[in-house]
Amino acid sequence: MIYILFLAGALGFFARTMWGRFLLLKKSQPDPRWNRWLERAKHMFLYAIGQKRIIAGDLIPGIIHAFIFWGFLAVGLNTFHHAGKGIIAGFHLPFLGPNNILGALYIVFRDLFEVLVLIMVVISIYRRAVVKPERMTLSGEAQLILSFIGILMITDFFISGAEAVADPPRFLWSPVQALFAGMMGSMGEGALKAVYILNWWIHTIVLFVFLNFLPLGKHFHVITSIPNVFFSKLDDQGPIGTLQKIDLEDENAESFGYSKIEDFTWKQNLDLYSCTECGRCQEFCPAHLTQKPLSPKEIIVDYRDHLYAKQDLILGKIQDKSWDGPQLTSEEVVSEDTLWACTTCHWCEEACPVFIEHIDKLVEQRRNLVLMESSFPQELMPVFKGLENNSNPWNMGAANRGDWTQGLDVPIWEDNPKAEYLYYVGCAGSFDDRNKKVSRALVQLFKKAGVDFAILGAEEQCCGDQARRLGNEYLFQMMAQTNIDIFKELGVKKIVTACPHGYNVMKNEYSQMGGEFTVVHHTELLQDLIRQGKLKLEKPLGQTVSYHDSCYLGRYNQIYQQPREVLAHIPGLQLKEPDLHHQRGLCCGAGGGRMWLEENLGSRINQLRLEQMAATGAKLMSVACPFCMTMIADGIKETNREEELAVKDIAEMVLDSMA
Numbered sequence: 001m002i003y004i005l006f007l008a009g010a011l012g013f014f015a016r017t018m019w020g021r022f023l024l025l026k027k028s029q030p031d032p033r034w035n036r037w038l039e040r041a042k043h044m045f046l047y048a049i050g051q052k053r054i055i056a057g058d059l060i061p062g063i064i065h066a067f068i069f070w071g072f073l074a075v076g077l078n079t080f081h082h083a084g085k086g087i088i089a090g091f092h093l094p095f096l097g098p099n100n101i102l103g104a105l106y107i108v109f110r111d112l113f114e115v116l117v118l119i120m121v122v123i124s125i126y127r128r129a130v131v132k133p134e135r136m137t138l139s140g141e142a143q144l145i146l147s148f149i150g151i152l153m154i155t156d157f158f159i160s161g162a163e164a165v166a167d168p169p170r171f172l173w174s175p176v177q178a179l180f181a182g183m184m185g186s187m188g189e190g191a192l193k194a195v196y197i198l199n200w201w202i203h204t205i206v207l208f209v210f211l212n213f214l215p216l217g218k219h220f221h222v223i224t225s226i227p228n229v230f231f232s233k234l235d236d237q238g239p240i241g242t243l244q245k246i247d248l249e250d251e252n253a254e255s256f257g258y259s260k261i262e263d264f265t266w267k268q269n270l271d272l273y274s275c276t277e278c279g280r281c282q283e284f285c286p287a288h289l290t291q292k293p294l295s296p297k298e299i300i301v302d303y304r305d306h307l308y309a310k311q312d313l314i315l316g317k318i319q320d321k322s323w324d325g326p327q328l329t330s331e332e333v334v335s336e337d338t339l340w341a342c343t344t345c346h347w348c349e350e351a352c353p354v355f356i357e358h359i360d361k362l363v364e365q366r367r368n369l370v371l372m373e374s375s376f377p378q379e380l381m382p383v384f385k386g387l388e389n390n391s392n393p394w395n396m397g398a399a400n401r402g403d404w405t406q407g408l409d410v411p412i413w414e415d416n417p418k419a420e421y422l423y424y425v426g427c428a429g430s431f432d433d434r435n436k437k438v439s440r441a442l443v444q445l446f447k448k449a450g451v452d453f454a455i456l457g458a459e460e461q462c463c464g465d466q467a468r469r470l471g472n473e474y475l476f477q478m479m480a481q482t483n484i485d486i487f488k489e490l491g492v493k494k495i496v497t498a499c500p501h502g503y504n505v506m507k508n509e510y511s512q513m514g515g516e517f518t519v520v521h522h523t524e525l526l527q528d529l530i531r532q533g534k535l536k537l538e539k540p541l542g543q544t545v546s547y548h549d550s551c552y553l554g555r556y557n558q559i560y561q562q563p564r565e566v567l568a569h570i571p572g573l574q575l576k577e578p579d580l581h582h583q584r585g586l587c588c589g590a591g592g593g594r595m596w597l598e599e600n601l602g603s604r605i606n607q608l609r610l611e612q613m614a615a616t617g618a619k620l621m622s623v624a625c626p627f628c629m630t631m632i633a634d635g636i637k638e639t640n641r642e643e644e645l646a647v648k649d650i651a652e653m654v655l656d657s658m659a
Contacts, residue, residue: 003086003204010208017215023315024269024307031265033231040230047355048229049073054353057280061127062353064120065278068149071117072222078110078156082203090167098163104171107160111176118153121146135279137297141217142277148210155203158184162196218301221274225354228274231267232355238508241346241556243363245512246473257368257471258361260328261307262314271356272304281348281358284580286587286609287341291602294341296348296358299334303361306333329365337601339365340377344469344592345551350583366471380470383596387475391461392427393596402457404429404436410443411454413490419454421520422492424506426499427462428626434633435626438649442498442522445655449534451525453496459486463502468509470593477513480505484515498522498651500552500559500625501591507557521553523563523624523650530569530654537657540572545653546618547575548609548632549585550625563624566650570657576616586612590627610635614645621647 046052051069055062077093084091096103125146128138161180164172165187172178184192214220221228237244246256258264264272281296282288288295310325312318326332329339339362348358369375386395402410404425413422423446429439446453464479483506487495495517497503507519529535547567553559560582567575580586589605599605610632613621621636623629632647648656 006204006208007083007086010212014208014212014215017212020311020315021215021220021273024311025266027262027314028264028266028269029262031267032237033267035236036234039234040232043232043234044226044230047353048226051353053351053355054278057351057353061133061278064123064127067113067116067120068124071113071120071153074113075110075117075152075156077106079207082156082159082200082207085200086204098167098169099171101171104169104173107177108174111157111160111174114153114156115176118150121150121153125150133279135283135297137218137277137279137301139218139277141219145210145213145219148206148213151206152203152210155199155206158195158199159203162192162199165192166196218275218277221276221354224270224273225276228267228270228354228356231270233357238512239557241344241349241359241504241552242508243360243468245477245509246367248474248477255368256371256473257366258328258364259368259372260324261303261310263328263364264303264307264361268357268361269307272300272307274354275300275304275356276354277301278353280351280353281356283351284347284584284586286343286345286347286589286605287602289586290589290599290605290608292337292341293335293601294338299338299358299362300356302333329369334362334365336369336375339369340597341594341601342592343551343587343589343594343605345587346555347551347584347587350555363469363471367473368471370471371474376471377597379597380593383470383593384467384472384475387462387464387467387472387479391479392431393462393466394427394431396431399458401425401430401460402455404439405443405455405457408440408443412457413454413459413492416452416454417490420452421454421494421496421525422487422490423453423455424463424495424497424499424502425455425460426497426502426626428630429498430460432626432630435629435649438498438626438629438651441649441655442651445526445529445535445651445658448658449529451529456486461486463499463505465501465505466593466595468505469591470596480510480513480515484510484513487515487517492517494518494520496520496522496525498624498626498649500550500557501627504552504556521557521559521562521624523553523559523566526566526651526654527562530566535654536659537569537571537654538659539657541570541653541657542572543620544574544576544616544618545620545622546578546613546616547581547622548578548588548613548628549581550623550628551585551587551591553624554585555583563622563650566654567622570653573653573657576618578612578616580612588625588628588631590631595627595630604635604638606631606635607639610639610645614641619645621645622650622653623647624650 051066054065081092096106128143132138157176157180160177161184164177164181165184214222277297279297285296329336342362344359382395383393386393390396390398425439428435461483462479464476468476495506503519503521567573586609588609621632623632629647629649636642636645
């Protein structure tokens with residue numbers, strides 16, 4: 001009876017807590033994730049059950065976590081048996097009793113994983129107490145939970161051994177069960193019973209205290225991480241990093257963007273439940289590495305704490321409507337300095353083992369500040385004006401957009417309306433002096449290879465990417481729609497560009513407004529032209545080069561090998577990768593509109609990235625993005641290394657190697 005009362009109380013308290021958490025999700029905004037069940041299930045088994053991302057992200061800690069997780073799954077049936085034995089002696093599921101083969105095999109399987117879990121728990125406690133990895137939240141809660149898990153494993157060994165002594169099973173195959181049975185074999189009946197009861201009650205109390213502790217802290221992810229992975233984004237919501245379109249013509253909309261936690265969707269709140277606080281998201285976050293007030297981990301934790309603080313208010317349990325808690329964008333939750341520090345490099349989402357989506361939340365807050373409050377850093381005022389008045393962030397005369405072509409005889413679209421490719425030059429390639437050289441080099445390569453192309457010249461407009469990432473969705477939609485209308489009117493089918501930001505937004509986000517075009521990055525086209533023999537690279541450069549992965553080319557669009565293959569075709573060129581490359585490549589600091597914002601807090605991201613590249617011993621830095629070009633070039637100037645280091649776009653290097 002004591003056990004039944006304890007069981008009912010523990011399960012009742014757990015159900016009450018879980019019901020409150022469920023109601024919070026139910027009160028959240030809708031999110032269309034109820035589709036493609038089979039595909040979601042495969043994704044869940046690969047990444048949640050199989051722990052693929054957590055192992056790949058950091059091998060040793062990943063394996064430790066994976067075995068603890070798999071151990072929980074392995075002992076799940078045993079936990080059910082344990083709970084049943086408190087009411088019915090010897091309770092077990094059919095065919096899993098101690099005197100049949102399946103039951104004996106399960107005991108071997110269970111004990112093996114319990115030993116592995118215990119070993120991993122000891123290692124984890126040591127790492128947290130002694131090694132203390134910087135990225136992890138080293139809380140007492142984690143040590144307590146690990147201790148709970150260790151106690152559950154040890155007490156289960158004693159329970160299993162005592163059962164084997166009291167009622168010897170027909171099949172005693174488990175070495176662990178046999179070991180503990182041997183240790184207790186000489187005990188008298190009273191002592192054996194005392195050991196059994198003591199360990200059974202310790203196991204029971206720890207089990208149900210642990211269960212009720214889960215929804216109250218970070219270990220809620222034990223319950224929510226599997227559904228969070230199941231409901232992660234699929235490509236029907238756009239490719240990686242795609243921002244969702246706001247319906248600006250919705251007459252029922254009271255505001256745009258997120259001004260309060262109630263604006264979050266149920267999936268975004270499920271994200272908050274699921275954070276493991278492992279810190280992988282901040283490990284290579286450029287803002288965090290350069291001492292900005294931004295940690296993707298801490299942002300999710302702050303959102304979660306804010307959601308829990310407002311739970312009773314959201315659920316209508318607090319009738320005092322005068323109290324609405326702190327504002328979402330505030331020093332108490334997420335400050336403006338934190339909000340504007342994000343470069344949207346997508347590392348956090350690439351690293352998160354439970355597929356938490358960080359960037360959408362931050363951009364939605366930016367949207368609210370820009371669209372509803374007209375609140376944004378003052379440096380952005382001329383940027384927005386320039387985009388609105390002259391369709392470029394420098395606010396330079398739109399009529400001068402084609403001036404970079406002087407002396408090159410570059411075909412204009414109206415003179416070559418059947419061209420295979422529209423060469424979309426972009427704002428940097430048109431107005432920035434350093435990037436104009438890249439545009440000119442690319443045109444020369446197109447001509448040498450016989451590419452049928454044309455440009456828009458003065459008719460070209462900004463792609464709008466920077467406006468969207470900075471939260472000015474109204475300006476983005478206006479600019480994107482203008483481009484789409486121009487492209488359709490001219491009959492444009494294929495677009496080639498050297499700007500990963502324009503590439504990404506035209507390829508992946510213009511479709512939200514009816515713009516379906518084939519968009520190619522210049523490194524993809526150069527790779528193809530070299531493979532076809534249309535560009536013959538015969539002049540050795542005799543240099544060591546370090547290549548920088550653009551975030552919007554790499555993590556957003558998985559273009560990693562094409563630039564490297566182009567470099568590999570240049571004779572006499574030796575590629576040396578910095579420590580952070582490919583998926584782990586560090587952002588240059590220009591993404592998410594940071595190109596136009598002063599870097600007043602912490603150290604400079606571009607200088608950190610330059611140091612990583614220079615550490616390879618390379619003297620030439622190679623890029624495939626105009627923003628990266630600017631940031632790396634500025635880093636060289638800021639550190640007074642112009643005589644030592646240089647930076648070039650891949651197109652310039654290909655041209656240098658032409659016979």
